[in-house]
Structures are given as structure tokens and as C-alpha cells.
Amino acid sequence: MAVVAKPGRGVTFAAGFTAGAAKAGVKNAKADRLDVALLVAAGPCSAAAVFTKNQVIAAPLVVTKRHLAAGPLRAVVVNSGNANACTGDQGERDALAMAAAAAKAVGAQPHEIAVASTGVIGIPLPVDRVARGIAAIKPSAGGWDDMSRAIMTTDTKPKVAEREVWLHGKPVRVGGVAKGAGMIHPDMATLLAFITTDAQLAPAAADRALRAAVAGTFNSISVDGDTSTNDMTLLLASGASGVDPGSDGWDSFVETLTEVCADLALAIVADGEGVTKVFEVRVRGAASADDARRAARTITTSSLVKTAIHGADPNWGRILAAAGRSGARVDGRRASIRIGDVDVFTKGAPCAWEAKAVRAVFAKPSITIDVDLGVGESTARAWGCDLSEEYVHINADYTT
Secondary structure, eight states: OOEEEOOSOGGGSSTTEEEEEEOOOSSOTTOOSOOEEEEEEEEEEEEEEEEOOOSSOOHHHHHHHHHHHHSOEEEEEEEESBOOOSOHHHHHHHHHHHHHHHHHHHTOOGGGEEEEEESOTTSOOOHHHHHHHHHHOOOBTTTHHHHHHHTOSSOSSOEEEEEEEEETTEEEEEEEEEEOSSSOOOSSSOSEEEEEEOSOOOHHHHHHHHHHHHHTTGGGBOSSSOOOSSOEEEEEEOOTTOOOOHHHHHHHHHHHHHHHHHHHHHHHHHTOTTOOOEEEEEEEEESSHHHHHHHHHHHHHOHHHHHHHHTTOOOTHHHHHHHHTSSSOOOTTTOEEEETTEEEEETTEEOOOOHHHHHHHHTSSEEEEEEEOSSOSEEEEEEEEOOOHHHHHHHHSTTO
16 A cells, blocks of 8 residues: 655645634734644544654643543634743633634634643733734635745745555545754654544544654654643644555554654654754664663753764764663674764774765765664664754744
8 A cells, every 4th residue: 555745735735624824913013924823624533643752731721631531623723922821820711711712713613622722931911912913813724835934933934745545445644743852852752743534434543543643753853852741742633534554554644644653753853953963763673672772862962963063073982882771671792883885883892984085975864873772682773963053042042
């Protein structure tokens, strides 16, 4: 069952969805940019979500968790420019007001609305401006692009993806949109991601599929090692295709969903704040899948590894040191490291290699690093990026 990529449309690629955005002046009343968006389903959708594991949780997540527990969802309302996090009881009232405004706009009940926000933490949400912006949105099949831009903060480009797969002789579509460039080291998903499908899924099946897709995609990327207060990935299933993947089509459906999540996750890393290079860490020889993931993610978040890659410094010892402190079992006498096509450490001993060969690999915009922990057979992949001076500048000036 071939999976075929299709051009354009993102969250409205799957049947049964429309989207749109408006200018509400969320961060600055005079700002001339799209910053409030709606994703609307034609009818009630099975829904599933994964959220940040940060113990400081933004008000929109509190509200969305409650609404998910209440039953199907009809829409998602999201704003950029203000996280509505660490805003006390008023923050929750403002998130509920966003849900009420969206419900009125789309003809639904407030508990059928998921709410998401992204932006600066600790500043009250200008809820009146947000509500006026929501009322001005006119969702359409072509509104996917406006939505993708309205949810951006320090992102330099929108992030959309879609796939189509044939199941039981009929096409099933999956599409998505995401935002994220900083505070990216998810323990569930990424900063914000919204995925739609026209497959027929029960809520439990939607949850199982989403968690499977997230594990090796959004949960395997890192820009700066920070996990946000607002992280959320949400899946809505309209059922408009009339196709239930069932047991025969389940693996193909999850593969399709995973590919959409992977496209979005890698777009986030490539657009990371100040990023000039992206690298993939491929771990093998681990004692367990958890160990493999732990080692891979620790290497991608190591400031020493990230700065070495940025400066094209062939200091491969930083890679082995990061694996060794990750908590994963590592046998230093059997471990190996390969950078691009250059073996630098094999079965516990350094190889003969030329520094200029490793520098040449690290100078490329896309880099692969293979690490064998030497203790088992489990594998994992993770993606990271270099750490540049521009990252410091962006985040030193973020609130201004």
C-alpha cells in the first residue's frame, strides 16, 4: 500500500476540515500579522492529544485536557504572541473565553473546542482582542496557509505536511501543521502541532496511533533542550473517508501518520532558532530501546556536541562522553563512532583519521553520526541542530 505525498493544504488535506486566521494584535495591538487561527471540522471528531510533561502547565492545556475528556471535538482555536501560561485563575478564564468565542463562530459547544496558545510566558492574554479576531475568521479549504502562518512565533517559515494512503481500496488522508523553533526538547510532541485525518477512528485508536507516531518523531528532536509549558500535539479524525483502518490496515495508517509527524518534526529542527546545521544521531548496539533513545537524545542536546558541529571541530570525544553520561549502558571497550563516512572510534579504540575529513563532514548542512554502544541490539534515532551565536541573540531579545 504505497504512501503518496501530495502538494499543499496541510490540515485541510483530509476531508471534512477547514481552517482560517485573522489579525488580532495579540502581542501588540498595532501589529499587522495573522495571530489567531481556527481549525474546524464539519462534524464531531474523535480526538487524541499528547501534552508537555513540564509541571508548569499553561491554561489552554488545562482547558483542552478537560474538553478532550468530555468527548468529541469540533474545532481548535489557537493564538500566537502570548502563551497564556503562568497567568493564574484569570488565564484559565481567558482560555475558556477563547473556547466560547470559537464555539460561537463555528456553531459548536465550548466543550467541543480545543484551545492552544504560544508566545511569551507570564503576560495576561488580551482576550477581548483575541475574541474579536476569532469572530473575524472565515474558515475555508484554502485557509490552511493562513493558519500555518498565524501560529508562528520565532519560526522563519510555516510547517505543513500531508500524505495519502489507500486502505481497503479507498484513499485515506492525513495532514498537519506545526510551529516551533525554540524551547524544543519535547517529552510528548512539540511546541504546537495539529494533525487531521479522514480515517474512521475510535478515540482509543486515535490515541494509540498518535502515541506510536510521536515516539520516533516529535519525541526524538531537540533544538535547545528546553520543554515548554504549552507543548501539545492534537489529532482529529473526521471519519469522512468512510474507512476504518482495522487490523489489516492499521500498520499502514500508523506509518502514514508517522511520516506526516516526521516531516513536521524535521522541519522544526531545520528551522530552529539560529540553526545552520541539522544532524541525525543513529544509535545501535543498545541494551534496550529506552537506552538507545536516551543515548541518542543526550547526544543531540549536548552543548559541547552542538558547538563542535557549529564550528566544524572534529572533537568526537564529546559524542562518546554524551552517550556515557546519558544513563544508557555503554561498553567503552566495544563502542564505536562514525561521523558521516569517517570511522573515528571502533570497538573501543581510536581510528586513524584525518581531522580535515571530519571537518568536511561537520561543515555540511546535514550530518549523520552513528554510535554503537556495544552492549545489545536495540536501535534509535534522534535529530538535533548546532548551537550558534544567533540563538543567543534571538532569545536574549525575545520579549522585546
